[in-house]
Amino acid sequence: MHENSNETVSKLFEQVSRTLADRYEVIFYVDVKTNEYRICSSSDEFSDLGTANQGSDFFKDLIRDVNNLIHPEDRKMVIEALDKKSLLETLDKNGSVSLSYRQVLEGRQQYVELMIMYAHDDHDHLVFGVANSDAQIRHQKTIEAENRNFSDIATALASKYEVIYKINSETGEYTEYSTSSDFAWSNSGNKGTDFFGDTQKNLKDSVYSEDYPMVAENMKKENFIRTLKAFGKLTLNYRLMIGGTPSYVSLYAVSNDEEAKNIIIAVANIDEAKREMYDITHDMMTGLLTRECLYTSINERLKTDTVTPYYILYFDVKNFQVVNDIFGTNFGNQSMRYIADWIRRTFSEKCLSGRLIGASFGVLIPKDEWDPEKIEEGLSKFMIKNNNLEYHVLIHTGVYEIDRTEGDVSVMFDRALLSLSTISDEFHVHIAYYDAKIREHLMWEQEISSQLNEAIETMQLCPYLQPIADINGKIVGAEALARWEHPKYGFLPPYKFIPVFEHNGMIVDVDKHMWRCACEILSRWKKLGSDMFISVNISPKDFYFTDVLAEMKKLVAEYDIEPAKLRVEITETVMMNDAENKMGILDKFRCAGFIVEMDDFGSGYSSLNMLKDMPVDVLKIDMKFLGKSSNAERARIIVHNVISLTKELGIVALTEGVETQPQHEILTDMGCTLFQGYYFAKPMPVKEFEEFAGLKTSEINNYK
Numbered sequence: 001m002h003e004n005s006n007e008t009v010s011k012l013f014e015q016v017s018r019t020l021a022d023r024y025e026v027i028f029y030v031d032v033k034t035n036e037y038r039i040c041s042s043s044d045e046f047s048d049l050g051t052a053n054q055g056s057d058f059f060k061d062l063i064r065d066v067n068n069l070i071h072p073e074d075r076k077m078v079i080e081a082l083d084k085k086s087l088l089e090t091l092d093k094n095g096s097v098s099l100s101y102r103q104v105l106e107g108r109q110q111y112v113e114l115m116i117m118y119a120h121d122d123h124d125h126l127v128f129g130v131a132n133s134d135a136q137i138r139h140q141k142t143i144e145a146e147n148r149n150f151s152d153i154a155t156a157l158a159s160k161y162e163v164i165y166k167i168n169s170e171t172g173e174y175t176e177y178s179t180s181s182d183f184a185w186s187n188s189g190n191k192g193t194d195f196f197g198d199t200q201k202n203l204k205d206s207v208y209s210e211d212y213p214m215v216a217e218n219m220k221k222e223n224f225i226r227t228l229k230a231f232g233k234l235t236l237n238y239r240l241m242i243g244g245t246p247s248y249v250s251l252y253a254v255s256n257d258e259e260a261k262n263i264i265i266a267v268a269n270i271d272e273a274k275r276e277m278y279d280i281t282h283d284m285m286t287g288l289l290t291r292e293c294l295y296t297s298i299n300e301r302l303k304t305d306t307v308t309p310y311y312i313l314y315f316d317v318k319n320f321q322v323v324n325d326i327f328g329t330n331f332g333n334q335s336m337r338y339i340a341d342w343i344r345r346t347f348s349e350k351c352l353s354g355r356l357i358g359a360s361f362g363v364l365i366p367k368d369e370w371d372p373e374k375i376e377e378g379l380s381k382f383m384i385k386n387n388n389l390e391y392h393v394l395i396h397t398g399v400y401e402i403d404r405t406e407g408d409v410s411v412m413f414d415r416a417l418l419s420l421s422t423i424s425d426e427f428h429v430h431i432a433y434y435d436a437k438i439r440e441h442l443m444w445e446q447e448i449s450s451q452l453n454e455a456i457e458t459m460q461l462c463p464y465l466q467p468i469a470d471i472n473g474k475i476v477g478a479e480a481l482a483r484w485e486h487p488k489y490g491f492l493p494p495y496k497f498i499p500v501f502e503h504n505g506m507i508v509d510v511d512k513h514m515w516r517c518a519c520e521i522l523s524r525w526k527k528l529g530s531d532m533f534i535s536v537n538i539s540p541k542d543f544y545f546t547d548v549l550a551e552m553k554k555l556v557a558e559y560d561i562e563p564a565k566l567r568v569e570i571t572e573t574v575m576m577n578d579a580e581n582k583m584g585i586l587d588k589f590r591c592a593g594f595i596v597e598m599d600d601f602g603s604g605y606s607s608l609n610m611l612k613d614m615p616v617d618v619l620k621i622d623m624k625f626l627g628k629s630s631n632a633e634r635a636r637i638i639v640h641n642v643i644s645l646t647k648e649l650g651i652v653a654l655t656e657g658v659e660t661q662p663q664h665e666i667l668t669d670m671g672c673t674l675f676q677g678y679y680f681a682k683p684m685p686v687k688e689f690e691e692f693a694g695l696k697t698s699e700i701n702n703y704k
Contacts, residue, residue: 028128071102161266196221208239208246228260247271286340294354309367314398314416320359464683477533535567563593623657
């Protein structure tokens with residue numbers, strides 16, 4: 001039903017030319033090769049942007065006029081955008097360039113828009129259109145006679161659109177020109193008498209269901225006309241159903257009169273560009289922004305909005321690996337999409353959200369929209385269904401209030417993540433906040449971590465020995481405990497540095513140093529004829545980052561000492577993960593002649609079943625078990641029976657934390673044979689210990 005004659009198309013383009021061109025106060029027609037240009041102005045006020053109707057070097061004159069006429073804060077942006085080489089590259093890529101900036105005319109600041117494109121089928125000429133964005137009234141003048149190049153402008157604009165409508169809003173009459181029937185929704189041929197009525201009838205079937213409410217509301221006549229009267233234009237981006245598939249389109253509407261009587265609507269197919277951009281900026285699995293795009297978007301938001309206080313939220317799925325292991329990766333991926341949907345439902349359009357890495361998500365939220373009670377409630381009940389089984393997904397949220405002096409978005413998320421380390425009850429507390437104490441701890445962690453190697457080399461980090469006594473009070477051995485004699489901070493107790501190194505993995509270096517120191521001490525004692533032993537700790541991370549058994553065997557061989565003199569202590573928590581493999585390693589320790597001790601039994605998640613299976617020689621029972629119990633008699637009975645059980649299993653019982661004589665006497669009566677605690681002595685330097693134990697160190701060089 002379309003009229004395809006050149007005459008019809010020519011007439012329509014003339015109408016488009018008059019309507020669209022009326023939006024521009026000044027139009028430049030520039031020869032790309034020579035930089036020569038011609039100017040056509042429909043506004044005396046704006047004609048000052050050029051000094052004549054033509055010129056010989058547009059880009060040279062541009063710099064002059066930008067410096068004279070454009071707001072100082074916008075000059076750099078305009079000059080960079082209109083650099084000839086960059087401009088041509090952008091035009092070749094995108095087809096057009098638009099800029100908004102402030103122009104100063106006769107002391108008045110006005111926002112203007114600049115649209116740049118190639119003339120239709122002519123890459124030798126550029127068309128620049130400058131429009132007064134502040135103006136509510138569009139000048140209606142015929143400028144074809146003044147400059148024939150407006151037909152090029154019409155052609156350049158029209159060639160970008162699949163459908164163009166010319167509408168009389170008073171009568172409802174319209175004319176349609178379409179290069180693709182897929183994008184026309186009127187179904188009335190080239191002409192009609194009720195544009196808004198026909199549009200509402202056809203939107204339901206032609207617009208994607210999720211976008212339909214927004215498009216239908218904006219295309220109601222009263223809303224449509226109100227917007228055009230207020231702003232002079234309307235832009236809608238939505239998805240149109242084409243061949244059963246949603247395709248992205250952009251609708252642009254403009255009017256050239258105050259009452260929005262004469263209207264041009266142009267619809268462009270932006271599907272390919274939109275999808276390419278979407279694929280680049282969005283995570284394929286969840287549909288949220290990628291980490292890189294989220295960081296960029298947050299940077300842009302903070303630059304443009306310098307007033308609103310914001311929070312950074314870091315959502316971390318704690319047990320995601322368990323979900324994958326139990327239900328499989330397909331269900332794990334489904335879980336990620338479910339969490340992403342929850343984020344979309346929970347946070348408003350003012351927020352920015354994305355997937356960071358793995359099972360973690362990030363959100364930028366205005367401070368006044370942050371509702372911790374709502375989030376806490378949602379996270380505490382977060383369930384994912386797999387067939388008939390519901391699984392609770394454990395999600396923690398770190399919160400960082402943005403400091404405008406910190407410009408690196410990745411650092412902001414790092415700080416939000418760091419706050420999660422303060423959550424002690426991970427099943428009941430889901431939100432943590434970054435504060436100054438965490439910052440101080442972070443700085444402390446960075447400082448001492450950078451100093452560890454020097455501390456080891458210079459023996460600032462050294463062993464203190466706490467005596468271990470037998471039933472008669474004789475010192476039979478010691479436990480080696482790390483202490484730091486810091487040149488700046490003085491004596492550092494272990495709680496100041498051990499947790500830091502356990503967290504960052506550097507505990508492996510500390511432990512290796514302590515093992516070597518213990519072997520050096522035992523070698524000296526051997527020369528003195530002493531039969532005492534030293535117990536050294538093995539941290540959980542030692543098993544992951546080093547071959548502990550090989551390291552120990554190498555050391556005892558190097559220092560020529562009996563393996564039984566270097567006792568190895570493991571805590572019961574070491575066995576919580578991969579217990580079967582760890583037990584195999586401990587068996588190999590015993591076969592190599594080492595004595596294996598289980599430390600802190602009774603202080604954590606002690607299990608008699610574990611005691612039954614674990615290949616240990618010594619069980620260290622923590623007296624804190626008695627001290628923390630509200631029922632002392634029941635605790636005493638349990639300790640008594642544990643000691644009796646060790647006897648039956650052939651395991652030696654060693655109680656640590658013994659502080660009083662009555663405790664010592666009670667434990668002796670229960671059958672305990674080894675003791676450690678302040679009742680006998682606190683940890684002390686090696687030389688002091690040797691004197692305490694009665695070693696004649698004068699016969700050999702003292703320990704350094």
